[in-house]
Amino acid sequence: MKSIALYIITVLIWGSTWLAIEFQLGDIAVEVSLFYRFSLAAILMWVWVSVKKLPMNYSRRDHGFFILLALCNFGLNYLVLYWAQNYLTSAMASIAFSMLLLMNIVNTRLFFGKPIAKRIYSGALIGVVGIVSLFWPQLQQFDLSNGALVGLLLALAGTFVASLGNMVSVRNSQQQIGVMQGNAWGMLYSAIGLLCYVFITDASLSFSAPASYWYSLVYLAVLGTVIAFACYFALLKNIGPERASYVIVLFPLVAVILSTLFEGFIWQANTFIGFSLVLVGNAIVLTPTQRIKAFFATRSLLQKSSIPS
Known part of the structure; x- marks a missing residue:
């Protein structure tokens, strides 16, 4: 039940942050908006860990990984993704970001030696075909000056950086570093870097800036950063990056609807x-072959039992 609650919270918040980001573009420079966002988030995180009196002393090596976490999950990735949304709607950006699922699996293999199941190759192919379908009109007129293609490349680049940040978070968890402590240090370093x-x-x-800018900033800092990242990293710690990545299948639905x-x-x-193929590809990647076989076996039994003798 705890994992289900974490999933629901993460999906609803991150699915809605793509729309909130739209209100951050135009009036104030992207890097300044991100500095405001992570400064506020860092203050809230440090107030939290101080009230809870959580241990915050770590080795220099750990601080090196906190800086990497800041760069990949709380800094460069967002900078690039904000740039991407200058060219894409929040729906298209969120769908492109769903490729984080495949990147997480590949990077888990590269950094932690976890084998890649055969089904993942077919799921990845379907997902890539889905992305191609989504941007097919722009691909037909291939030109790097095309706004949508620039946005797609930026979104994929930001997604890859975020995946590297996820690997840093997994490493921190393996070193018994608490989610809240790691995030507090990461957001502090992010604010300084920005x-x-x-x-x-x-x-x-x-x-x-208009009031809508400040409302969206508070939403992104408090819910989209402090709460959502705490929930997601808790999922990474509790059930691993592959299963936690189910949120990536679901939050584009929220983003597209909004x-x-x-x-x-x-x-x-x-x-x-394209959207359907991306969802199907992600679902295949995340669903073990045994579950798929069990599903069809159960369905077959139900169909046979419903046939009158």
Whole structure:
């Protein structure tokens, strides 16, 4: 029941953050918005660990991994994904991000030596075909100046960086580092790193933005960062990166529904086909062969029992 609750919370929050990000674009530089987001999140995390009196002393090696976590899960990945949403609707960006599932599996193999099941190859192929279908109109007119293709490449790049961050989180869990402590250090380092990047790019620390910007910022910092990451990393720790990745199958459904309602996202034939293939591919990747066989065996028995003698 605990894992189910964590799944539901993570799916609903992360599925809705893609729409919230749309309100962060345009008025204030992306790197500044991310600095505000993770500064607020870091403050909340440190208040939490202080109240709970959690141990926060770690080795230099651990701090090195906290910095990697900040870079991959709380910094560079978001910077690139925010850039991607300048070219894509929240629905398309979220579907492209669902490729995190496959990247997590491949990286788990590379970094932790976990074998890749045969079904994953077919599921990956179906998922890739789905992505191609989604962006087929743009691929027909292949041009890197095409906004949608630029957005897709940025979304996939940000997704890959996020997958590396997931591997860092798995490593931290294996070293018995608490989820909240790791996130607190990671978000602090992220805020510091983003501030340095703001100074390098000479972006303005502006506070001139509509109310919708600040409402979405608070939502992204509190729910989308502090709560959602705590839930997701808890899932990574409790059940492993493959099973925890079920959230990646589900949250695009939330994102697409919200984009359809609030962004006027238009469904076309290639959209239906591509979205369906991505979901099916992810489901195949995550469902063990034994479960698939058991499902069809049970279905066959039910059909036979329903036939009158």
